[in-house]
Amino acid sequence: MMKILIVTSIMIALTLGVGSRTVSADADYDTALKSSPEALTLTGIFQTGTGTVSGASNVATVVTLDAKGNVVPEGSATADKSLVKITDAQKQVGSEWSTAGNKFDINKDNLTTMWMYFGNAGGNSGDGMAFVLQNDARGTAAISGAGQSLGVWGVDNGGRESEIANSAIKNSWALEFDTHRNGDKGTGSGFDDLNSINDNHLASAYPNQAGAYERHLSGFNWYNKLGHNGIINTAKLSNGKWWHVTLDYKSSGLMTYTIGDKDPSTGAALAGQTNSFNIDKNKFASANGQLTWGFTGATGDKYENNLVMFEKISSLVSADAIQKVTDVTQNNADVTNNGTVVSGDELNFQSTLTYKDGKQDWQKIEALLQVPNDVTLDKEATIKYADGTIQKFDTTKVTNKVISVVLSKSLSKTNNTATISMNGTANTVTSDTKVASPASAFNGKNAMITSNAAAFTIKASQQRFTITGLVNQTINVGQAAKVAASINTDTILESNVVSVTTKLNGTQLSDELIILNKLDPYPYPETIPANKLKLGDNTYTIRVDDGYGDSKTVQSTITVKDLGKIDLTTVNDLNFGTIPIPQSTTTYNPVSAMNVELEASLPGSWNLSVEGSDVVGTDKSILKGALIYKDSVNAAETVVNSNSLTILNGQSSASKVTKTWAKDTGILLKVKPSEVKTQNYKATINWTLSHTPTE
Known part of the structure; x- marks a missing residue:
């Protein structure tokens, strides 16, 4: 009776414990969602496995989240990322496999990065997950057993090694993330009976190979140990935090895996723990090298939330992002890696995204551009695509020191680059100042790439320059602009030779050396020809530099206004062709x-008039009054001669004015048979477009 009572007491305690864990698991799952990192959406990339095992349901599912970690329907407009939930309770198995368009090619390099979450159960967790490459004939229905089998390893029933191997996923290789040490020397609970592994570890093997197992007898019970290759002993994985994992596969078969190589809170790179395994590609029995891949997981009496979020799958999209910082003022010197600039230098921050290869285009890319300190960015920046398209964006729209801009185009094999370019000016500093241009993120629907960081130093000035007299001005089109700067320094040097460089809209106008001292301000006038100015705003820049790190740059705006124009753009020649000598006076239309x-946008009124010469024959004979003008068919005719004749007039307009005269109107040829001869005739018509300004 005492034994029965003790057992009853234990069972009650376990029941209460399970009830408590259920609440904890739900709360933990909510915490995992809210703290979930940036990741890919998985529509069309992964699918839930269909395989089941006796006594354990296959519960894997894909969960779609918005940017705040709230669950939303797949395909929702607010969908931002996805996670794969492998298991979340006792006695479960789960599997999530790649789709047909997302196969793993073992004959190509492949870099996959992800975030993995193992709950917050600490030492009460179980059993973990496994990354699996497989060519099992069952495809997405491939599965093995629960508990220590993790859905991929063979099911240990105490049988021989070949029997255990036969129950595993066929033609496969697996990397386990084990959160529970099964070292009990008992049937179904002895895979981890090894001195070389900790409670939590990573290790790999071929699940379907008898050589992966080793049969042992403990008392009257047979059990199997699992061969652990490329072991990484870790801290407790079930610690309520996301773990970053990198799988770097080379076409030779070398798989290098690293865990804990990125900080889940800041995204900063960490050393992590690394090991590798040379995979024998023949084990997959694949003629074309195309494998199904994904994750399996399982629980026994102990469990945890097993979650995976994919950050990068290079087989889908292989791309990179390179940041480069150049000092435009210093002849585009590259200052990306600890270079030196001077206050007032014009800088260019360039991030180049390059699509290298992939099964999909890199789609819906959001650039999260980090704003450097101690730099004033120009408002307008650009994105130039390989196909020549230019997209503009506003750098003043900043949130938490980040500029967010969505690229208007996908990147692909035919449009493979996007160059993001931001210009700015190094701020004036009183002491040497380190500037950080942090790594920027480029998050697409199917790939997330991070650029390199940049850092440079702004040198403090030893000599202070001032430039005065430079003011904004407005001129009319066709006028030259005159600027009159005055340059001074606060330092007296015996030989203070400095360079003065001026630019207009980024193009150099002048560059010369002057001698400057504190006592004598140096006048620097400059006239900019009208043909160098564009309509609208022009940026004029003057820079003084002593060549020792001290400089000053000032700019002004020259606005060129178009007050309008008056111009006769088209007048056709009047050709009357070959005509017979008429029997009576006859009027002819031109061919x-x-x-x-005409254009008459200059404010005021305009007038178009004509003057005509006599119609003169080859023999110099004249047809008097032969050119006439009629405004309409029924209007009286007016002789076109040396007297100015108005034929059109009106008020200024932004639109062009066009006029085509109908038949029997306009300038006509009136021929009298008594005057005309068989020969060629010609005359000259002068057209005058005049303008009267508005008072």
């Missing part, structure tokens, strides 16, 4: 109707 086109 092509008379037409004009």
